[in-house]
Amino acid sequence: MAVGKRRRRTIGLEEQSLNSALREFRVNYELFKYRAIGKSICSEPFSTGGLMWRVNCYPSGRDGSHGGEYVSIFFELVSKSKSVHAIYEAFLIDKDRQPCHEVAYRSNAHLFETGSERGWSQFVARTELEEVYLTEGHFTFVCAIMVIRDSSIPVPPPDIGEQFSNLLDSSDGADISFVVDGETFHAHRAVLAARSLVFRAELLGSMAEATMSSITLHEITPATFRIMLQFVYTDALPGDDELWDSSTEMMQNLLAAADRYALDRLKLMCAQKLWDDVSVDTVTDTLACAKMYSCSELKSKCFDFFASEENFKKAVLTEGFVQLVQKFPSIMSELRERLGI
Template identity: 90%
Template sequence: MVEVGDSPATVPPRATREDMGKRRRKIELEEQNINSALREFRVNYEQFKYYAIGKAICSKPFATGGHMWRVNCYPSGQDVSDGGEYVSISVELVSKSKSVHAIHEAFLIDKDRQPCHEVAYRSNADLFETSSEWGWSQFVARTELEEVYLTEGHFTSVCSIMVIRDSSISVPPPDIGEQFSNLLDSSDGADVSFVVDGETFHAHRAVLAARSPVFRAELLGSMAEATMSSITLHEITHATFRIMLRFVYTDALPGDDELGDSSSEMVQNLLAAADRYALDRLKLICAQKLWADVSVDTVATTLACAEMYSCSELKSKCFDFFADEENFKKAVLTEGFMQLVQKFPSVMPELRERLGI
């Protein structure tokens, strides 16, 4: 590779040697912090046009984003497959650096010293490693360059590079959910227990009260449970309570494979528990899961759950499903729809109004 000079920065003619030194140090400091750079690269095409394919003319190295770069120009092209019919332009990372992402672009300057929009390219964020280069193998056809863009045997390209810096200090993702999950598993500091279907769960009053207004009233208020160290719960299964309690501590549900074979039934049970303890986010998560599995066979049962547990968002979605005439014709023939009408007769007038029938 042959290195040629590109446009240097100018210094005021009256600057003293001391001023020049200060200016140089200032520029060096600024270049260490700057994230982008623009370089004009003038190439003597007549001198180098007979270069072999893959042989480059290189700009002087320049700094930006804490790394050293240079522009490479291949007068006969970079790739043998192009047959020497194109000029190639690329940007190369020359410093010994860790990998860095950067966006780069290049364009020609026409004979009027204006940017040429016909020969202009911009990259995505490419990954550079030491001595790696990215660019355009077919930057401009040699015939087009010779006919249109040469001035006294020279052409000028402009390359810019913008370094995408990573944060200088890596911050791990939050793990508060994992920490509270460990607290639940260890039972350290637990001050209340729940007995469900003969199974005992240890918990912390402060955590439960912070997450649920119902638990707050029961455990920290004037209700009898506030003075009880062990509370027996009815009308909820131990499996449902275990998942709900884990959600209270971690704000997350287990995967569908952990919900059991009857995951839809478990989600319905969790919706009931979320309504009972005013866990609004859990309630909406359950609604989302139920809605994702809605079909003409299940929509009536899902609507019944929405009505029973006052989930207006899920109810509205079910009404939208019924609004499709084909869905309605099939859903009304299901056993679930018959049970819906029997348990919640008030739903029918709402549904008729929604459907306009």
């Protein structure tokens, strides 16, 4: 093992810089083998990864958990800096000046803060050290520290939804308006057309709406249209606290609007929320909604609900089930086929 040019010595511990990564320490064990538990021999500070470090060797162990039967090796960050992650390793050198693979350790990445220590409490047993590795009362170990630099450039999370929401709220550049039950909503043709094939056909195609600056909508409430418009711009639904008291009714209305304007993702999001709230009292209304607006995924889930004998017996006695069968006569045959009854 080549010896570098630099050599530093403290009482009982001599350091040699082997190369830019490795450092060799020769410890006067005979002099310090009776040192108390928790008392270390410290190296001079050295630089690695642009930071100053120190190696602390505890001849009788760093703490008393092992009765002073082991030598401990620890690395200490000396520099006053922000916390850093580093990998460290150490191994003994045998009497033939060769690395000892039986006493060799390498850590995972660990967080260091100024003054903190990390290492091995049981680096080598004192009895093994004294019998195998001492040369003229000294033992030698080599260590290295590799500082892990965060080379990434922080990138903020996407905020396109928030930006489009602001665009909707401000009405800047709006070129189309919708009147719903006397309430006016301003929007942008290009955004609506990009998000919905139905809006594209109406606003950019050959339909009469393409030449209109204001369109009056029927069979939809202002609250439902507002939430749908927000979804079109942000691809997200408002929180439950913004859906008012009757969130189930709102989800049914919103699913209908999503079906009308071919907003498939919104349709499935509404279906999921309706399914989350399904019960014996609501399953018939939910199934009716699924049938009415061709939501096969929600319909299948409702059939799964009826597959429970207990649920089925309770649901068929509700007024909602009677209305469901009257509105969709084929539902009974579908249920029998699905449930095998």
